Amino acid sequence: MDHRSPLERILRAIALTLVVLFFMFPIFWIVLMSLQTNETILRSPPSMSFVPTLKNYAAIIAGRLDSNVASMSIHFMGNLMNSVILSVGSVALALVLGVPAAYAFARHKFKGSEDIAFTLLSFRFAPPLLVLLPLTLYFQSLGLANTYVGLIWVYQLICLPLILWIVRGYFEDISPDIEHAYRIAGHGWFATFRKIALPLAGPGIAAAGLLAFIFAWNNFVFALVLASADKQPVTVGALAFVTASGIQYGQIAAAIVMSIAPTLLLALWAQKYLVEGLSLGAVKG
Structure with missing residues (x-):
């Protein structure tokens, strides 16, 4: 039961409304701009x-892309599809690699495990420019430059540490007694991991996957250097809207709306898992 006074509830509602308006107004204004002509x-x-x-x-x-002088072709829809391929592929690979690794770090302590885990996390803190030059040379020698496979591999520097540490903290919050009881019943460790640990860690895994998807979607530097126009995502493709003949603000606004729509819809769909996963200790560690 809510024991707050009517005045407290009214003030709280006003405060929440002001906060929502403050953060949502830029998006609202961009949507309005996308529905107007440049004039x-x-x-x-x-x-x-x-x-x-x-x-x-x-x-x-x-x-x-229409301008005051002439009309030029752009490949924004191709860039949008590239963002989907790179982000989904990166998060899927990071989940396949990171979730079992997070379970191993949470359940099997061994000498140097914390050092290894922190080293993996440090990849997330490293500036992208620090690794771009060697990565460019390696990719050229391995034939991975300007390929989806190469970019998805590089995106693991963004997704894998995030998923590893969030999901690891969530596995640590799950009582190991439940898994021990299942193992005593005659089941192997893989069946225990698949049927017990994974379902219990579902909200944490969903939250980690959503955050990794957002970070991968917003990445700019890696795709700018390691990919050409036909493989670049929307973050890099947006540079095509800046031309010497003028700026079409309406089309830029429309492109922004279309580029943020996938992550916004995904966040709205998975908000229950995101709140539950982060509130139950998934970011501990």
Whole structure:
């Protein structure tokens, strides 16, 4: 039962409303810009009164960047698909490698395990520019430059440490007695891991996967250096909107809306797992 006074509840509701408006206003303004022409956006003084149009979205989907001087082709939809391939592939590989490793670090303590785990975590802290030059040379010699496989491999520097440490903390919060009881019943360690540990750690794994997906989606430096235009994600492809002939703010806004929509929808769909996974100690460690 809520024992707060009506005044406290009203003040709390007002405070929450102001916080939501503060953080959501930039997104709201970008959506409004995406539904306006460049002339409407640049008029002075600005006005909330305008006739909505979908021309900006149509131009982005058609791959046409309209400017005041001429029209040029862009590959934004290809960049968007590249982001999906790279982010999904990176998170999937990181989950396959990171979840068993996190379970091993949580359940099997051995000499040097903490040092190994911290070394893996330190990859997440290292500046990307620190590894770009050697990675470029290695990729060129191995034939991995400008390939999805090579980029997904490099994205493990982003996804794998994050998943390893979040999921490890979540496994440590699960009582090992449950697994011991299942093992006593005659089941092997792999069956215990698959049928007991994984379901109990589900919210933590979902939270880690979602955060890794967001970080991978927003990466810029790796794809800028290690990939050409046909493999670059939206973060790099957005540079095509900056031209010498002018800036089409409406099309840029439409591109922003389309680029943040996948992560926003995924976060809304998985918010239950995200809150549960992070609130039950999944970030401990």
